[in-house]
Amino acid sequence: MKAKYKALILLWFAALLWLPMSASGAVAADMAALVNTAGMQRMLSQRIAKDYLFLGGQIRAGKATRQMKGSVALMVNNHDVLKKSVTDARVRELLDEIDPLLExxxxxxxxPYVKFDGAxxxxxxETLLELNQAVVMELEGKQAEKTVSAVNIAGRQRMLSQRISKxxxxxxxxxxSDATMAQMTRAVEEFESAHANLESNxxxxxxxxxxxKGVENLWKTIRHYFTDNSEVGYPVTIFVTTDDIMKRMNAITLMYVKAHWASKSN
Structure with missing residues (x-):
């Protein structure tokens, strides 16, 4: 039990390292950092649901449980950071709408998993994704700079990797259902289009x-599972590879955040 508790604590601290800011620090007011954090909320909404559904299929149940707990803690923390950092009235309204849904x-x-709760x-x-996307767009609109736009696009790729997996x-x-498959197909198309956009940035x-390039190589290994309409798949491979893509896209997003900071210091 102690070992499990320590593992969860380490997971939590590792997750916190993703945040390039603190609620009280001067960097918290930086628009690129806020867009990154709000963008991460999009990804976490999909990641938590994905983990819960993988639990339903008893796929990587132990890892899915640990990952879901860490993601929930990070999403709650990020939400608190945004509420303390943002003064814009419209964004605050959106964050208030998120409160009961996140709870x-x-x-x-x-x-424990039950299918009704899976639905x-x-x-x-879906609702949390829509609201957090609205937060990102409101924040990005306050500072129409190319570096902030790149943070949004790269950050959205984190979300799409988890959305496809979800x-x-x-x-x-x-x-x-046909609707679920159509949404997955659309997410695949959006992921590939945005990747091409980032490659030419x-x-x-x-x-x-x-x-x-590393993301592209990973994507090529699993793309056919989402586009061939085949019932045969390797869920563990999907779970692991989409997570690897998400981690790489997170690193890329933070590089764009740093590029924004560098442009401000010049």
Whole structure:
């Protein structure tokens, strides 16, 4: 038990390292950092639902549980950071709308999996994604700079990696509908279009280009599972590879945040 508790604590601290700011620090007011944090909320809404649905299919249940707990803690923390950092009235309204939905998602995540809650989790993840996307767009609109736009696009790729995996997990858990498959297909198209956009970004350093190439190589290994309309798949491979893509896209997003800071210091 102690070992498990320590593992969760380490996971929590590791997750916190993703945040390039603190609620009280001067960097918290930096628009790129705020866009990154709000953008991360999009990803976490999909990641939590994905993990819950993989639990329903008893796929990587131990890892999915640990990952979901860490993601829930990070999402709650990020939400608090945004509420303390943002003064814009419209953004604050959106964050207030998120409050009860996030509370419900947290509650479901703490209970054993049941299929009814799986359906609710899918609905919550869609609504939370929509609201957090609205937050990102409001924040990005306050500072129309190319570096901030790149942070949004790269950050959204984190979300899409988890969204694609979520719909795959939903299919595996018995939520099989034409609408779900259509949403997954659309997410695949959006992911590939945004990746091409990032590859041609003039802000790219050699390191960013290397990371983007790494993402492309990972994506090629699993793309056919989402586009061939085949019932045969390898859910563990999907779980692991989409997580690897998300981590690489997170690193790329932070590189764009640093590029924004560098442009401000020049």
């Amino acid at each position: 419900k998602m947290v509650k479901i995540s703490k209970a 609710t989790m899918l609905e919550l993840s 719909f795959y997990a939903a299919h595996q858990a018995g939520f099989q 003039s802000l790219n350093s050699e390191k960013i280009n290397r990371e983007l």
